[in-house]
Amino acid sequence: MSRIANIEDLPNNSSCSLQVDHLDILLVKRAGQLFLYENKCPHANDTLDPMGGSVCSADGLLLHCQRHAAEFLPDTGECVGGPCMGEHLNAIAFTLSNGDIYLD
């Protein structure tokens, strides 16, 4: 397993992206809980954050794709608005140990 970050690196109700071994990963922290997804919007199979920064709404309730405004639930990755409604972000398995995040 490889450590990719620490949960404290990410503010609550925010996201960040990073690349590990050619895999684009979207880290999402909502209400203190962490979720990892492939950073690939099902609409155009491209990253959600071409403009950089967080794609998470301030209240932590939605992720917004910066390309064509698809909206996703942070905890399931389900698209609940926009052009890929009903599709999902691909979840990435990880282990949290003492705050450190490891890909499984």
Ligand code: FES
């Ligand atoms: S690429 Fe995400 S909404 Fe189009």
